[in-house]
Amino acid sequence: MEVHPLALSFQVALVATALSLVVGLPLAWLLARRALPGRDLITVLVLLPMVLPPTVLGYYLLLLIGRGGPVGQAAETLGLGRIVFTPTAAVIAAFVASVPFLVRAAQSGFERVDPAFEEAARTLGRGELSIWFTITIPLAWRGILAGVALTFARAIGEFGATVMVAGSIPGRTRTGSVAIYDAVQAGRMSEANLLAVLLTLTAAGTLYLLTRVGRAPGW
Amino acid sequence: MIRQLARCALVGLALGTLGCADEGGEERDSPAAPLLVLAAADLQGAFEELVPAWERQTGDRVELVLGSTGNLAAQIRHGAPADLFFAANEQFLDDLIEAGTIDPTSRTPYAVGRLALAVPAGGALPDALPELTEARFQIIAIANPDHAPYGMAAREVLRNMGIAESVSDRLVLGENIAHTLQFLRTGNADIGIVAFSLLRGAGGQSLEFRVIDSSLHTPLLQVAGMVVRSLHPDRARHFLEFVVSPDGQAILGRHGFEPPVTGGP
Numbered sequence: 017m018e019v020h021p022l023a024l025s026f027q028v029a030l031v032a033t034a035l036s037l038v039v040g041l042p043l044a045w046l047l048a049r050r051a052l053p054g055r056d057l058i059t060v061l062v063l064l065p066m067v068l069p070p071t072v073l074g075y076y077l078l079l080l081i082g083r084g085g086p087v088g089q090a091a092e093t094l095g096l097g098r099i100v101f102t103p104t105a106a107v108i109a110a111f112v113a114s115v116p117f118l119v120r121a122a123q124s125g126f127e128r129v130d131p132a133f134e135e136a137a138r139t140l141g142r143g144e145l146s147i148w149f150t151i152t153i154p155l156a157w158r159g160i161l162a163g164v165a166l167t168f169a170r171a172i173g174e175f176g177a178t179v180m181v182a183g184s185i186p187g188r189t190r191t192g193s194v195a196i197y198d199a200v201q202a203g204r205m206s207e208a209n210l211l212a213v214l215l216t217l218t219a220a221g222t223l224y225l226l227t228r229v230g231r232a233p234g235w
Numbered sequence: 236m237i238r239q240l241a242r243c244a245l246v247g248l249a250l251g252t253l254g255c256a257d258e259g260g261e262e263r264d265s266p267a268a269p270l271l272v273l274a275a276a277d278l279q280g281a282f283e284e285l286v287p288a289w290e291r292q293t294g295d296r297v298e299l300v301l302g303s304t305g306n307l308a309a310q311i312r313h314g315a316p317a318d319l320f321f322a323a324n325e326q327f328l329d330d331l332i333e334a335g336t337i338d339p340t341s342r343t344p345y346a347v348g349r350l351a352l353a354v355p356a357g358g359a360l361p362d363a364l365p366e367l368t369e370a371r372f373q374i375i376a377i378a379n380p381d382h383a384p385y386g387m388a389a390r391e392v393l394r395n396m397g398i399a400e401s402v403s404d405r406l407v408l409g410e411n412i413a414h415t416l417q418f419l420r421t422g423n424a425d426i427g428i429v430a431f432s433l434l435r436g437a438g439g440q441s442l443e444f445r446v447i448d449s450s451l452h453t454p455l456l457q458v459a460g461m462v463v464r465s466l467h468p469d470r471a472r473h474f475l476e477f478v479v480s481p482d483g484q485a486i487l488g489r490h491g492f493e494p495p496v497t498g499g500p
Contacts, residue, residue, distance in 0.1 A: 202305055
């Protein structure tokens with residue numbers, strides 16, 4: 017049973033978004049709160065995938081996670097196997113392309129949290145991690161949520177980098193956007209139209225849902 | 236200036252290419268505008284030699300856009316301001332003729348492409364195709380058989396050798412034949428079935444390759460045609476005639492193409 021391209025896109029985007037949260041949230045907080053050495057350089061590096069053509073991104077990734085690349089070789093040495101042309105490669109491509117959206121939105125969310133709240137908790141003897149999860153994150157929630165929505169929407173539509181590192185293997189790495197490209201190339205317009213409409217509805221639906229949740233009372 | 240840039244951007248979008256070669260801002264419909272020739276990616280080496288030869292001979296100018304046949308066909312179907320289309324097979328061009336975008340009287344077979352088996356330098360080419368099932372070939376690169384002519388032919392070869400099933404989970408699909416070759420050149424594939432024409436010259440430098448018996452697949456008959464909306468039909472016809480002339484065919488031959496079996500226009 018072959019996974020449908022759109023189902024695959026959904027899975028890839030979900031994992032990439034989760035990964036973006038794990039990596040992006042602490043980074044966004046550091047950028048918002050700490051006098052980091054080289055802060056501007058880090059900001060530029062984080063935002064670069066937003067402005068680079070996805071094919072350039074894909075090319076860098078290929079050099080990095082390809083079989084000759086440092087990450088690719090490390091993974092094989094560690095017994096994790098090959099990365100290129102696997103669903104993992106598709107996730108990495110979607111992650112790199114979409115994480116800037118999370119960092120950007122979450123950072124501005126964090127910046128809007130009044131440090132006085134955290135300070136108050138600190139004087140009451142709360143640990144830093146506890147403060148982060150019970151005070152900072154809940155207060156920055158809207159920014160984070162906006163970031164999640166954008167990250168997911170960007171990840172589910174990822175094409176350029178994906179095609180470079182994941183190939184187009186049916187059921188494994190042929191995501192919705194790659195399938196649309198293939199269908200257009202082959203002149204199968206009705207298939208392309210159907211996939212395009214479904215992908216658009218999925219992305220729009222996700223954005224709508226998260227916007228509604230973000231506006232709900234009590235948040 | 237802004238309008239010129241905007242037009243550049245529009246043409247660029249339509250062709251899926253970056254940048255704009257027409258710095259002088261010539262109108263596409265002016266009589267002096269270069270011929271816009273859209274050609275399949277496997278023609279890269281051949282046309283990079285053929286176009287300058289024709290320009291020297293006639294003083295005319297050609298702007299060459301290389302891409303996958305399917306992609307170029309989609310662009311022409313949607314009104315790309317091209318004059319000529321050199322496809323890598325018959326089907327895509329015939330579809331355009333049926334759609335009324337390519338002039339049926341201009342339909343011209345101009346070459347037959349050959350497939351080649353290639354491995355990254357240092358790798359050992361198998362003596363026979365059935366060896367593709369060996370464990371040392373974990374990743375086999377072919378062009379996407381859904382829409383790329385060389386991919387369709389490669390799939391036929393695998394089927395005719397009776398190994399399509401046993402290697403199916405090792406296949407990695409390039410979006411066109413140049414993309415497939417890139418998988419090999421970057422060392423990310425162990426072996427690939429690619430266009431012989433791209434391996435002649437610089438393209439094959441870091442690879443070992445051998446041509447595949449053409450009786451194993453339907454001949455890759457490549458057909459060209461003139462775009463109905465072309466504003467330079469006479470110049471376009473001249474260029475097409477040059478490609479099938481002995482001079483043009485000699486260049487194509489040097490780049491690994493065989494002459495079309497069905498003759499000229």
